[in-house]
Amino acid sequence: MYQAGDWVVYGVHGVCRVVGTEKQLVNRKRMLYMVLEPLSQSESRFYLPAENPATLAKLRPVLSREELAALIDSDEVRQDAWIQEENRRKQHYRELISSGDRVALMRMITSLYRYKAEQLEMGRKFHQSDDNFLRDAERLLASEIALVMELPPEEARNYLREHLQNT
Numbered sequence: 001m002y003q004a005g006d007w008v009v010y011g012v013h014g015v016c017r018v019v020g021t022e023k024q025l026v027n028r029k030r031m032l033y034m035v036l037e038p039l040s041q042s043e044s045r046f047y048l049p050a051e052n053p054a055t056l057a058k059l060r061p062v063l064s065r066e067e068l069a070a071l072i073d074s075d076e077v078r079q080d081a082w083i084q085e086e087n088r089r090k091q092h093y094r095e096l097i098s099s100g101d102r103v104a105l106m107r108m109i110t111s112l113y114r115y116k117a118e119q120l121e122m123g124r125k126f127h128q129s130d131d132n133f134l135r136d137a138e139r140l141l142a143s144e145i146a147l148v149m150e151l152p153p154e155e156a157r158n159y160l161r162e163h164l165q166n167t
Contacts (some may be wrong), residue, residue, distance in 0.1 A: 001050065002034065002059065007147060009099050010046065011058040014143035015039040021050060038141055039149050060100065061157045072163045077106035082115055086127070093133040097140070105137045106164060112137075 002008055004020040015037035023030050024047070025158050032050040048055045063071065071077065081104075083089035096104050111133040116126045146156035 007039075007062040009060045009062060009100060009144055010036055010038075010048075010097060012140065013038055013046065014140055015047065015062060015147050019045065022047070039147060058100070062144055063102075063148055065148055068145065071102060072106065072160075074103075077099070077164065078110055080111055080114065081105055082111045082125075083105045086129075088131075090129055093137075097133065097136050100140065102141065102144075103162050104139075105141055109134060109160070110164045111142070115160075132161075146150055 004018055004127040006018040008016055008018060010016045012037075016038045019035040019037050021037055022035055023032050023060050024033055025031075033047040034050045034056075036048065038046070048059075050056070053083065083092055093108060096108050112130055115130070116134070119126050129132045136162055142153055142156040145151065145159055146153050149159060151159060
């Protein structure tokens with residue numbers, strides 16, 4: 001289990017600091033909860049049942065600087081993952097955003113960057129839904145990059161774009 005002060009990535013909520021644990025009375029039972037404070041909203045808190053494996057599975061430790069650099073430069077994230085059929089693509093992207101899988105998110109971002117460039121080159125518009133998915137995925141990854149690389153959030157997004165856009 002994580003300790004107070006640890007940084008974790010919690011599902012779609014992004015980077016959070018583990019505040020500690022708290023026992024609370026729920027349905028006349030004392031239950032232990034892990035308390036998380038989101039990096040982007042320090043006034044908010046998440047209370048995760050410490051005994052619930054499904055909830056705890058949504059937590060991942062924050063990558064180290066070296067792990068992040070290796071991942072972002074890996075061939076694995078440069079594989080094209082474009083799905084031509086729009087409804088299937090939307091469903092797949094929703095699932096990826098929810099999963100928080102860093103490799104799959106980076107692969108999705110890379111594919112969306114390529115597709116967007118192709119569309120603009122042909123004088124076509126980039127679908128709003130694709131743009132929304134791209135923004136959501138960038139936001140999720142940028143929060144971790146900002147913490148790890150000690151960058152302001154917008155610079156973290158630029159870091160992500162510089163490393164994935166021209167691949």
